[in-house]
Amino acid sequence: MLAEPPPSLRSVTTSAPSSQRRRRPPRAARARGRYWRRLLPLLAALALLTRLPSFRHPLWNPDEGYLAVQARLLASGGTLYATVVDRKPPLLPWLYEAAFALCGDTSLTPLRLAAATAQLLTALALASTARRRWGDSAGRTAGVLYLLASVGLNPEDAQAATFEVFMLPFTAAAVRCADRGGWLRAGLAVAGAGLTKQTGGAVLVPVLWLLWQHPGPRRTPLLCTVVGVAAPIAAAAWLTGPAHFLFWTVTGSSAYASFAGSELHVLARGLANTALLGAGCAGLLPPIARVLRIARTGAADLWLWLAASAGAVLLGFHFFGHYYLQLIPPLVLLATGALQILPAYRLTGALLTSACACALFVLWGLLAPRPELAHAVRIAAEVEARTGAGDRVLIWGIHPETYWLAHRTPASRFLTAGLLTNYSGGRDGPRVGEKYGVDGAWRDFRAELADQPPALVVDDSRGKPFAPGRLPTLRRFLARGYDRSDVVDGAVFYVRAQ
Known part of the structure; x- marks a missing residue:
């Protein structure tokens, strides 16, 4: 006598044939x-x-x-x-x-x-x-x-x-x-x-x-x-x-x-x-x-x-x-x-x-506390206090929410440093830098900053590998036209030189 096969997920199905499902009575x-x-x-x-x-x-x-x-x-x-x-x-x-x-x-x-x-x-x-x-x-x-x-x-x-x-x-x-x-x-x-x-x-x-x-x-x-x-x-x-x-x-x-x-x-x-x-x-x-x-x-x-x-x-x-x-x-x-x-x-x-x-x-x-959110809220409050409603600002970091919380327009289409440095995704090793950014991103970034320089730049890298000191283009841009003004919760604020 043949042994009964073990059950399967399909073998316990209770659905009716398709023709029967199409003609369900009103009670069903x-x-x-x-x-x-x-x-x-x-x-x-x-x-x-x-x-x-x-x-x-x-x-x-x-x-x-x-x-x-x-x-x-x-x-x-x-x-x-x-x-x-x-x-x-x-x-x-x-x-x-x-x-x-x-x-x-x-x-x-x-x-x-x-x-x-x-x-x-x-x-x-x-x-x-x-x-x-x-x-x-x-x-x-x-x-x-x-x-x-x-x-x-x-x-x-x-x-x-x-x-x-x-x-x-x-x-x-x-x-x-x-x-x-x-x-x-x-x-x-x-x-x-x-x-x-x-x-x-x-x-x-x-x-x-x-x-x-x-x-x-x-x-x-x-x-x-x-x-x-x-x-x-x-x-x-x-x-x-x-x-x-x-x-x-x-x-x-x-x-x-x-x-x-x-x-x-x-x-x-x-x-x-x-x-x-x-x-x-x-x-x-x-x-x-x-x-x-x-x-x-x-x-x-x-x-x-x-x-x-x-x-x-x-x-x-x-x-x-x-x-x-x-x-x-x-x-x-x-x-x-x-x-x-x-x-x-x-x-x-x-x-x-x-x-x-x-x-x-x-x-x-x-x-659970949200320390990074608290940081973004504090930086956003400082940005809002130091700029006007029509000013464009650059937040150099990985917290784009700062722009939204501060009600300020970004100075660039690249809302995080990740797109320009490949820090996106938590990369913190050797593959972070200008040459690892999205193809053509630095060309567009330079053009944006030259066309409409931001009223305020906030370096929110806080020691991470995408810090401006490791990026020649951004380092030169800050050196030519901006003065360091303050440090708030680890973020460095730069204002346009007079």
Whole structure:
């Protein structure tokens, strides 16, 4: 007698055949409506609770500051990838600009609410996918587990309204649409993820796998997917200028993506953030590990999604904590599927463990001090006091939020020293200097300073490798036209020579 094969994540699916799903009776449709009406308020409340710390500070990290300054410059007539530059795609700068236009540019509270909404949408997409595969209870489990795990990193990574948080709804939607055979919608979602952050395009891997597994001809689904991916990207390139778009989002980041320089520093950061993610996902990992030991896992698309997301985290060799957010959605679905195979008490344990871990990370976000923010606030107050509203200033450092807090216009399109020296990404070794900056950046920087010299220069390097003393161009510029006037909290202020 043949032994019964071990269960798999796919073998416990409860979804009906596609023809039956298309002809759901009215009673089933009403039950579906009740399901979401009950689940939506629960997930919405949980999304707000888990992101309460995000409202505590005006800013959480320099990425938020960069986006805020970009949005102001765009609103005042700036052009993305020309007079306003960054290595990121355009979708989030445009969202910040729209939020500032609607609600004013002095607070990020609207963006905090938008980030909570993005997390809610991600949870709903994961719940929908899990419900289709494993039933009503699995949908609730996936939504709740995701929101509990979504804050399981350093608060400045998990609570900030930055790229990864807004990328995740698109990635979850791409898998959901592909799982249902909605290839055009899946392609559009992949494009949305990639236009929020380049690594969001990694979700194309599970989408293509699902397409390959789809019964029937593949030519039309593939064409729909390609059109869905390509059309929004082509539109964004056309709106911002194809050459500028390609340079700033793809080809202009070779030095930034290099592993050379500060290897031990970067490795330590990677290990620390991996450990933090493990703690935040403490309720997810044991069920996955248990199922790997006792059963065929199936669900190859989820494993491919996790592997592609892990590759995206590794890309560039920087290992910032917010990169790891991309791993959480596939981990949640894998854990949800595993819990359908395991005994019921495993679900209780997973939820309880996740809730406890979430509570610790939320408490950390509410109580942890933000010394770098305090420094930026103090410098911004000094800049505002020493300059007029129409003056242009240069903050030579890695805290672009100082411009936003001081309500002053940057003297350069390069809002941090990182773009000019490759200090971006925490590089603090030999690959920091003028020759490692973005190609052509110093030429444009010199032209900007010569055309409209800043009224005030603040050297906020504080002993780091991008200090003006190590950069001949900036050192000569300060020596020719500026006098050292004061030192505030380690930052050196220079005023134009009379």
